[in-house]
Amino acid sequence: MILRDPVHGLVAFERPAEKIVLRLLDTREVQRLRRVRMLGVTALAFPGAEHSRFAHAVGATYVMTAFLQRIRSLEQELSASERPSLEDEQQGLAAALLHDLGHGPLSHLFEEVFDGAPRHERWTSALVLDPDSQVHRALSEVDRAMPQAVERLVHGKHHKAWLAHAVSGTFDVDRCDYLLRDSYMTGVRYGLYDLPWLLRSLRVARNARGDATIAVEGSKGLPAVEGFFLARLFMYQQVYFHKASRAAERMIRAIFARAADIERDGGDSALPPVLRAMARGATVSTNDYVSLDDGTLWSTIERWESEAADAVLRDIATRLRRRALFKSATLDEEEAPRAQELLESLREIVAKAGFDPRYYAALDVASTGVFDDPPDPADALYVCYNRRAPKLLSRASLLLKKLAGERLVAPRLVFPVEVRDAVAALLGRSPQLALALPSSP
């Protein structure tokens, strides 16, 4: 199979080890990912960002083929038992394709919709291990032990460290693809880094345990690696933490929280059956879970707009559809330490204005580490030099040394437009000051 991918160009799955990709592509579980958008509600702020988890899964699998090709070209640096076997390659490719299999509607958002619901990693495991899933069958046909091995590998567990890290590590095929893809689709150029050059600069190093792991050649690859982490930082600043999409996510969490509360109180929120089960904390089968996609959520919200008996459901649904998003006020360095206190004040303001603060007032704290060496140095990405001792990334790079341990944090109060003036007063700003309007359709 040869494909055109807008991000990577010509993508081919034609080697014997790659047959497993073709089998998995046609399963119901993988095809479902076509109906789950990669960036959830981000398309509200970046109209181009409409790509699905499926396109990303194919892209990550392509990166794995390129990574394996590089590893094969380094075979002389590996002992016989460390070299990639056919089985390793199959497992690596399957894990790359399936690493996001368990994502629910609107991707990350869904896990936060119902308290206590299993995270997407749990669902990925369940789907791969369930003997009735088509994915499980496709894997078993190759080798009965394959589902188990792939499930472990998806979570970064494999006896060959270089393979484990390529699936889940500082620099893994998931990140390699999503930074480029999200950048390409949003039009935010800052997510671009030089993937071919980075792959070409990969070498084999040995960690403290003596395992062969991935390293980067210092003279060639260091700027490419720095570019990779800066790309990540920029994408978080610009896209993943964008004010408008964070506000929309809050609204979706609020509306489903409301529905769950109604259900738990014995009411009927008109949730479709599978979602109702999840809202009530009941167990949901993998088969039922796979029936969920973005459309499930959106059609539920649309129905609430026109039919919900409950005023909160109807109101927030209407706002979402009309793109009348909640407003947000970013807290500055002096306000941030008082965030909880300000949230309490916000709740009072919101309640006084006649809104239920459980759903109409929130403190949204978006947060990510900029760059960290992993806790266990055996898992780190090393920088190697011509036979000099390899260095930790944070020691080899001027830039990353500066950024190691830093966090990007964006704390925001989120509230309906009706209380904008009161919030401005609370923060001591004039209404026009800090409460910028979302700037996108």
Add this chain to the structure above:
Amino acid sequence: MILRDPVHGLVAFERPAEKIVLRLLDTREVQRLRRVRMLGVTALAFPGAEHSRFAHAVGATYVMTAFLQRIRSLEQELSASERPSLEDEQQGLAAALLHDLGHGPLSHLFEEVFDGAPRHERWTSALVLDPDSQVHRALSEVDRAMPQAVERLVHGKHHKAWLAHAVSGTFDVDRCDYLLRDSYMTGVRYGLYDLPWLLRSLRVARNARGDATIAVEGSKGLPAVEGFFLARLFMYQQVYFHKASRAAERMIRAIFARAADIERDGGDSALPPVLRAMARGATVSTNDYVSLDDGTLWSTIERWESEAADAVLRDIATRLRRRALFKSATLDEEEAPRAQELLESLREIVAKAGFDPRYYAALDVASTGVFDDPPDPADALYVCYNRRAPKLLSRASLLLKKLAGERLVAPRLVFPVEVRDAVAALLGRSPQLALALPSSP
């Protein structure tokens, strides 16, 4: 409002005339376009092609802003009454944004699903003119005559020829955007032409009626225009007429034809209410129409797979989901004239294999003109030179002269894989010969 568009870069709607864009963006009818994919099932063949009509509508509106800017810079070539007024600009922008408003699920495909159903242009008119639509209200707020004017302009009718042609003509904002966008999203580079250069080479010419129309400056703009039409040709060859997506479209048409037949025979196909009404030829309100999106069709098909009593519905739904697409055999120059006769033979083959030929056998003829001057030269895009008489495009360009009147035609027999060998025998080919497998996920 400032946006990042991956195709056009920085997109701004900030001038007074552009306020109308912001109002229209938040309407229910425009937001629905987010849930209608631009290229229908093409993502089966090109995994990146997941963009929506909404992103395209925003892009076309951007092209209109750039076009109007160029026209304003040519004001000295226009008489006072020909120059763009605020009203003209508003109408042009609204028409650009709304030109696809009536597209049903999976875009063009939907019109062919139910015999006799209104085409998307009719729905666009209905939605703009319906006093209850949010779009109508947004337009009326600006000016009571606006809905009527925009509806006419969407269909290429306006007393200023340059504006009419920019909305619907040889070189209009719709094509300008979709060629670039579909190219960007599929990764097929051939759809790229030089839009900024083309816009910069636009001039004003007078047609036979003395109207000011759009022309292209010969020395600078001709290659850009040639590039535009070749981009169109390549995109048809590579993307729009792709074998896999055409086969998938046939399958979707077949399955809904089956459902409609069941309904007309008084049965219950389990179509959702609005689709059932359409299948039965009943009138559907604009409000109901707007409730339809891609999800409506896909969830119906998914339900058929698991629940349909009817064997045809169930079978084709299963094939679609499993991506076990119908096969197709392209007819060559000698076979094409006997296409109808071959279709009859195919029907017999299919019936003999136990399939209902109404749904399992088709002659699919994809066809488009490569380039034609419009029938009325007053509507043509002229090429102008330093005060020499302007020429028709087909006379000014070596390339387009060669291509004028040519058609790109791809006639194919479409059938289930089970009869592949029999079809090969019918066409006198060995089985492996012409029946290439679809090459994409």
Add this chain to the structure above:
Amino acid sequence: MILRDPVHGLVAFERPAEKIVLRLLDTREVQRLRRVRMLGVTALAFPGAEHSRFAHAVGATYVMTAFLQRIRSLEQELSASERPSLEDEQQGLAAALLHDLGHGPLSHLFEEVFDGAPRHERWTSALVLDPDSQVHRALSEVDRAMPQAVERLVHGKHHKAWLAHAVSGTFDVDRCDYLLRDSYMTGVRYGLYDLPWLLRSLRVARNARGDATIAVEGSKGLPAVEGFFLARLFMYQQVYFHKASRAAERMIRAIFARAADIERDGGDSALPPVLRAMARGATVSTNDYVSLDDGTLWSTIERWESEAADAVLRDIATRLRRRALFKSATLDEEEAPRAQELLESLREIVAKAGFDPRYYAALDVASTGVFDDPPDPADALYVCYNRRAPKLLSRASLLLKKLAGERLVAPRLVFPVEVRDAVAALLGRSPQLALALPSSP
């Protein structure tokens, strides 16, 4: 050696067969190409087009590595004796790097400067075969027969047809690189075609003589090949035949023709020694030839501006430096057949205005074939299908069928600005009409 090339990205010469590239790169003859601009005076019209023959030679060598990689992956379609040997690969790489070795200052222009001077192909042969050249020594070190073999291959002669055609054929590594590179450097996007896709669609076919030749897989590769030939056409229209650079070339030819005339009449034109020898038709050694580069011509012209005793040399040199280029009037379809007659009239006009028509009046006819199958079908690029008989390109492609045999011809009268009005009168145009000014610095 790993390089960054702006056109091809990561360029690596690391395989054993590629060692020969490193040896050749450091020779005096190859390094000279850094001082010969690819597009001669085109930078007058496209300021970005400053790249050298050296960068192109490295690019063409990269394309050869990619081509050889594709051929190796098709080994099962070749008999043992047809497969690429180490020697074949070395010869192919050397020929790719050296194919332009003999180009004089300002590339193609130089051959037309002195009547009867050897063409660049002759110089390439001479340089490769001269036992004293560093290139010859580098080749001989690998194998004594190598210089001879490479010299033949540069001219498209090799017993393996697929290799001969890759060096010099319809679709060869020279064209593959220069279309992309000239496009990238001028900013004219139309020269872009999809090289990776084209290479991937290459197959082996057998020509009438039974030789294994290069073919293109029809279903995948045809649009890429069409794109390749259209790119070529567009680049000729837009860049290679650009009015300003053609006029500048005419001026340079005129000024050196004047110098040669002075020399032949026994005068002293102050040409530097090697150029003087060439002007007088004397034999020039390869060693002397290699001392020439763009700087040689420009410094000669600069000297003429300030010091030449001869009025013609001084005048044209001054115009060139001041970018006061000759004007040109493109002849239209009705005028072209009378071109010679118009040239005579132009000469009279020019003489009457006090200029020597030998140097100040010219008929410049730029001309190239758009697309032709080669005269011997054994040399053609075939399009192959799944085991159906391969077709000639001109039969397989709707577009190329239309363009086969067509010529792009641009006949222009060239003359000093002083006679512009008289030329306009001659052609029956108003002065402003057809005599557009060059539009670039």
Add this chain to the structure above:
Amino acid sequence: MILRDPVHGLVAFERPAEKIVLRLLDTREVQRLRRVRMLGVTALAFPGAEHSRFAHAVGATYVMTAFLQRIRSLEQELSASERPSLEDEQQGLAAALLHDLGHGPLSHLFEEVFDGAPRHERWTSALVLDPDSQVHRALSEVDRAMPQAVERLVHGKHHKAWLAHAVSGTFDVDRCDYLLRDSYMTGVRYGLYDLPWLLRSLRVARNARGDATIAVEGSKGLPAVEGFFLARLFMYQQVYFHKASRAAERMIRAIFARAADIERDGGDSALPPVLRAMARGATVSTNDYVSLDDGTLWSTIERWESEAADAVLRDIATRLRRRALFKSATLDEEEAPRAQELLESLREIVAKAGFDPRYYAALDVASTGVFDDPPDPADALYVCYNRRAPKLLSRASLLLKKLAGERLVAPRLVFPVEVRDAVAALLGRSPQLALALPSSP
């Protein structure tokens, strides 16, 4: 005039204020820049980097047109006396085009060739102010005071602070163009930042003196500004401080130092007259200076290779031409403080090997500040927010705060390959360790 620029796309100089650009373009002094490469010897390491100062000057002028357009759109934020006048625009455009006018052969390198020679800024002033230069005449024709004003503006002096900073400041048109252009031409993608977005996010702020200066809108423009400074850092790391080009620069400095020493000792180094005058510290006229270009240096070096009586001149010239560059050993953090001491040892090693250490041993310390707020806050680029007090860049940006005050320093010992083992022993490394070979042609 409309141009295609590969970096910026469509470049137009058509407004009345832009006429001055056309006049200046045709001067001898500006056209000379076509023969001075932007990046000197960097093409040894990056074969694509062959662009000239001329292409950069045109690009910087384009950025100025875009900058002025943005300023005009912000007129309501400026008082009447602060707004751009026709004169301001002319001065800004002229300064952008002429800012590099005084660069000698191989750009920055030339200033270091002869001790005490004036720097390029001095030559720029001299050329603009010299009443006999064509540039001076072109400027005077517009306004007699123009040469003086442009000369001051080139050095960042103008009573309108926003214009002064745009020509010479933290974020000026020079940097804006060269980062993009050097990145485009080398193929090193890291120099790309989002210029259109950055320009669009510019605002007017007031500095401590109350002057209107350029500021960046925080919410939109901050990542673009961060991208700009990171692009700069990456380009220094990857390109400007590249080992191979720094070594080649050292060799050129050494060879001309040798020639100057010969001249000062009363010998004859066969330097061409103008260079000889400079070597001897004599005054050189602007007219003579303008006769120098890259070709002057290269042909001198080439002559030395074949004809120099002096062994050092001949040897280094031969090495340069054969690309047998000096090797370099980068000093690590522990070695750097002992750099002078190590240089002494290197000199001894080199002398012992029979080379003159004055020319064959060097300590090369490439160094640049990563980011600094300017000493006078009135000159800083501010980040502004919706009517909140603007912040200094180093306070507004997480990234730049971390990098402020940091320096990128690359100290290297440079020496001929013959002493490689001895240098390795000196540094306690095995020969293969730190002495990587230059990796480019």
